[in-house]
Amino acid sequence: MKEYIDSGILEVFVMGVATDEEVKELMYMKAKYPEVDDALRQLEADMEKLAANMAITPPPGTWDRIEDEINDLIRRENFVQPVKFRTDHGHNGYEKAAPADQFIPIESESNHMRLHKSWRWVFAAVFVLGKIFLGFAIYFYLENRQTQQQLQELKTEIRELKKK
Template sequence: MKKYIDSGILEVFVMGAATDEEVKELMYMKAKYPEVDEALKQLETDMEKLAGEMAISPPPDMWEKIEGEIDGLIRRENPAQPVKFRTSGDGHKYKKTSPEDQFIPIESESNHMRLHKSWRWVFAAVFVLGKIFLGFAIYFYLENRQTNQQLQELKTEIRELRKK
């Protein structure tokens, strides 16, 4: 049982990457052997703790900004054109915001950049083209090396013929 638990199948299952056959086998083992069930529960608890420790909390005033945007969408004047509103200090009066105030500034500790989904295809195409060009470069390098070897052999043969 220890060997089965240490095989990594529990981790694969918890991550959601197990095949249907592996899931069936694990469910059978879990029902039959309480140590497998206990190890699975412990692994799930550990993963939940890890996810909780790695979670990034949003800035403290983010909920108020989101709530203000939702309120602005609800109280728009022209249903065809969405209009942004901002609450005044007392919270009851709404006024239109200027175009530069229509974006919510977000503070983040992450250095990752988010891109529009259409750019993913562009990056995928560039990646594939890069691999194709790499393949051609390797091919022509090997061809050049082989040609140079043949040229050296021909030069050697010509020298030997001249000596005779």
């Protein structure tokens, strides 16, 4: 069981990059062996602690500014009048009669946003880099934890040697 737990399958599963076969195998081992379940729970708890320790608190007043912006949008939405056009002389025979700060409500059949094809590669690259950095963060976290355990063992050994 120790070899299975140390094989890295738990880390792969927690990062979300395990294959279907690895997930099935892990679920089987988790159900059959409580050590695997305990190790998985410990790893998930460690990942939550890592995320909590790395979290950055927003500056004071951020929530108030967000709330004010939302309230302002709601107030503006209630007072928006549709833009009216009149058939006077203009570029296409139409001239805009409403002020420039008015919005024209538009309904669309699709809720999907269209992007230029070059942006798809940028988003894909950012996604891949994010996964790579996440992998490095987990790796270095686990290495740090292992080093701290080894350091604690060495301290214990030094104390025992001093007592003799």
